[in-house]
Amino acid sequence: MRYSRDRMNFTVAVVLPAAGCGARMDLGTPKQFAYLGNKPLLCHALDVFQKISWVKGVVVVLPGPTHPNRKFLSRWGGAKVIYVAGGVTRHSSIRNGLKALSSSPPDVVIIHDGVRPFIDERTVNECATTAWIHGACGMTRPLVSTVLVPDEEQFLSRSLDRSSHVSSEMPQAFRYDVICEAYERCSEHDLEYGTECLHLVLKYCKVKAKLIAGPETLWKVTYKKDLYAAKYVLQEQSASRVNKINIWAESVAAATAIRQCVSVIEVDGYCVTHSELWEKIDVTITNQLIMPVVMVTGKGDFTQSVMNLLKRSDQQPFVSQILLILLVCFSSLDVFEIQKWISDVATSKSLSIRVIISQCQNAIQPIIENEEKLVRVVKDVLSLDGNVLSAQILVA
Known part of the structure; x- marks a missing residue:
């Protein structure tokens, strides 16, 4: 799809889920608040979305309403940013973010992990435009490792053909009414154990997301080694900007x-x-x-x-x-x-x-x-x- 900065004929808002505890990082504080360069990890993605002129609003979903970092983060948010409390699970947090947009709903909502710092306007534009056309859009990357399927006793049952599968990445974008309907109709089991928004709209709204191969910079900061890698990428970008x-x-x-x-x-x-x-x-x-x-x-x-x-x-x-x-x-x-x-x-x-x-x-x-x-x-x-x-x- 051709990338265009022409004024869009639909409205766009963003939900940034960042309510997790970051247990796998083992930093003593949620990883989204760890510093990457001169600002918290979360604020790198937040800054990108704030600067995109056609994004009407950004909802940042944080840990509970009394979390000490809420006041700290307020200095990074501009006029179009609002903060809401997340839920116990990823899906419940995203749902809270979507509800915050209900008073002035956008045509398309973009969902992007707060711990994926290297996002660019071109990718966001392509994702949003595709969602407006098809109802849903997801960014993907090729699988790096082969996926094995174990049996109940943890012996190899089969392996998947890596070339026939892709890794689901962010951002993802949806028509606002589609993703809201999916969350209204989904089960408590989905809310508690599910992680994939694209699956929800397919299962409950029968909307097949259009998948787009995204750039290699869409990876997620999950472990300490990822934070070190992100610092190196940031330094490299800074040196060449x-x-x-x-x-x-x-x-x-x-x-x-x-x-x-x-x-x-x-x-x-x-x-x-x-x-x-x-x-x-x-x-x-x-x-x-x-x-x-x-x-x-x-x-x-x-x-x-x-x-x-x-x-x-x-x-x-x-x-x-x-x-x-x-x-x-x-x-x-x-x-x-x-x-x-x-x-x-x-x-x-x-x-x-x-x-x-x-x-x-x-x-x-x-x-x-x-x-x-x-x-x-x-x-x-x-x-x-x-x-x-x-x-x-x-x-x-």
Whole structure:
């Protein structure tokens, strides 16, 4: 299914079950409150859902109403987050979370474990959209180990064909009325011993969930070793994330206009240069130690000069796989000529280059001056499949 950030024609809310005691972790405190990086494990997934503009609300299901961590967690929640008390079992906790949405029910509800920190908007979007179409959706991963079936005396009875089975992961998404009906009709045995929401909607609502292969980052932090692995993944992501934007502009006024828009993107810093300071541009290119996102504003001749400079730069290879160029034009450009330029650079530098083209309304303000639109367009272009085309142009 094609991923799209276009405004959805249905509403979405999230239930984050995090009411477990984390007995298998043996930390002395529930694992969802253990720190991963600079914040509790639970808050990594929570932050992702809070930042997704089309998610209308997030219900976090915590241990009982008097649990000491409830007040502690309140500092991590924004306006769209509410906390409710969980039940004795996983299913009863999820049911409590669903009830909290009943006063203003969404069309689709996403259920995601609070101890699965590495979730992304693309996966959430695909899951929610699929559920809206089919009634239910579940993310899966291939089985790593073969599953054995023992008999009553614990001797091998049979083994399952690993290629014919998949592992159920999170997130899962459902039409809100479907999952609520399943919980209303399920038995006490299901509530006490069941763990699979997809099974409930199949058993009680006859809705067959559409299964989607998810990314390898959907794993759940269950044991101490998983927490150590999660810390390593977090460090690796932090080391490779976008934390610097270079703005090349042929006028200070144009650079200022772009910089005002860029300020909402999470970066640690930026470098502003213009066409009279080529030596600084050269330093900017060759000294990148992180994934560079380059934003260019100018006319065609300036763009060609920058492209040629990129192509000639051989002092140090690019660390990143993606080069993003925001080209805000003061005159009409030959898109086919730009395609040729970026294709040459992409081939010579083994880069995936994405270009966003926008015309200026005047000499100072670009068309994509709206902060929300700019961020959305940039994220869209960064999410494109770089394996299909190494040089891609989007006209905004």
